[in-house]
Amino acid sequence: MSLPSEQPAVHPSPGPGATDKGLKGGALGLFSSTVIGLASTAPAYSLAATLGVIVGIVGFQSPTVVILAFVPMFLIAYGYKELNQADPDCGTTFTWASRAFGPRTGWLGGWGIVAADIIVMANLAQIAGAYGFQLVGAHGLAEDTFWVTVVGVVWIAVMTLICYLGIEISANLQKVLLTIEIVVLFLLAITALVKVYGGTAPSVSSELQWSWFNPAQIHSLDDLTKSVLAGVFIYWGWDTAVSVNEETIDRDRTPGRAAVISTVILLLVYVLVTTSAQAFAGVGEHGIGLANPDNSGDVLSSLGAEVFGTGGWGETATKLLILMVLTSAAASTQTTILPTARTTLSMAAFKAIPDRFARIHPRFLTPTWSTVGMGLASIVFYVMLTRVSENVLADSIGSVGLMIAFYYGLTGFACVWYYRKVLTRSPRDLWTKGIMPGLGGVLLLYFFLNACVVYSASDYGSTSWTLPFPPHWQLGGVFVTGIGALLLGAVLMLVYQTIRPSFFRKETIPVSAHEPDGR
Secondary structure (H helix, E strand, O other), X not given: OOOOOOEOOOOOOOHHHHHOOOOOOOOEOHHHHHHHXXXXXXHXXXXXXXXXXXXXXXXXXXXXXXXXXXXXXXXXXXXXXXXXXXXXOOOOHHHHHHHHHOHHHHHHHHHHHHHXXXXXXXXXXXXXXXXXXXXXXXXXXXXXXXXXXXHHHHHHHHHHHHHHHOHHHHHHHHHHHHHHHHHHHHHHHHHHHHHHHHOXXXXXXXXXXXXHHOHHHOOOHHHHHHHHHHHHHHHOOOOHHHHOHHHEOOOOOHHHHHHHHHHHHHHHHHHHHHHHHHHHHOOOOOOOOOOOHHHOOOHHHHHHHHHHOOOOHHHHHHHHHHHHHXXXXXXXXXXXXXXXXXXXXXXXXXXXXXXXXXXXXXXXXXXXXXXXXHHHHHHHHHHHHHHHOHHHHHXXXXXXXXXXXXXXXXXXXXXXXXXXXXXXXXXXXXXXXHHHHHHHHHHHHHHHHHHHXXXXXXXXXXXXXXXXXXXXXXXXXXXXXXXXXXXXXXXXHHHHHHHOHHHHOOOOOOOOOOXXXXX
């Protein structure tokens, strides 16, 4: 069975041709790739959903955490840059880890991308549904699970269609959505600072302090780890700029540069918004304080009326703030579909999953089954969780951090191993191909292991599960969902290996013509 108007998969051949899967080459430049990388992180949504959590853990040291969380992301971005330069394949972690460590490790890396993206799509759809109703003043419907779910499903379907119709359409829409997002974020930050230094901010406000950037004032290593892991989430997504490498001009250089540039821009935006919001609202647990648990799910919108006021322009600006979070979720929904579709496209082209996922539309030059499949899987997962419990949905989102740390860290280690024979060739090679991605991998491995300990506590998150077999441990729902998703990937891999073992032979993915040994 095949979708109408599809062309068969273009199977890779050794060397540079291994990246020719039928996608539209040369469609994106550095600017478009950077926009896609930035939009994928959903800066407004990520800050709105995560800043309150970070402040609740470390208080005034939240700007420090934002900077510290940037470090492993920047280091891993360099790993992506170096690996993409040698092997610009849209499978990214899947392809690189397969070449470095073997097909089974690569398969699990690809699954980590797919699982994380499908899980986060549920939350993005819920945000889109709720904020869509808030934007038009239908606050009652914004609290209605059924109608929010309906709008969320429609939202996923529309974004899937846009991704299906072509990469240029996707990139152009991203430019519009990201512009709205960044402009309103800067407007919020600057207005807040003007009021703080102009003496018109609430009594809880304070001017910026250098002590906010002192990590030594964080009370414990446990608080540091938990807050940095939460901070890693706000940077996640820049790797989409690399996953569209086969559709990019100068595909061995441009995507990696876009990834690194994206992380640096995100750092600047996050530090500005975090410090300004903290200066204006303080870190209290009541009122507009950023640590107020009633506002932890969306600290930015709760600040809107206070920062902009309620009359005239203030009401318009507050609406813009709601629109900003909505467009942020929209942009991220679309750019979450892109990397997943291209990961499964690459996996299918290399025979790691069924061939139909490698089919390309002859006119739009986009993955067909991979794109539509991502949309359908996201809808099914979202509807299933909303029918079970919103608490389960919340815990599933928290579990994404485990998968982020898993496949980002794996990529860092893959870079070191891939280039191991040339690390002593020059100081630059040692740093950019070895020390930087390796250190990033070690940091993320530590965060992954520590998060497993923290998340496994039965009182962590909104749900808990009791093992059905002795010793009947009670585990936190976040841990169960995250580790369960990774274990499900391992099971699926073993099942597929029995059906089609050809991929799991060591020579399945051909050696790149740019392999370090041959330089």
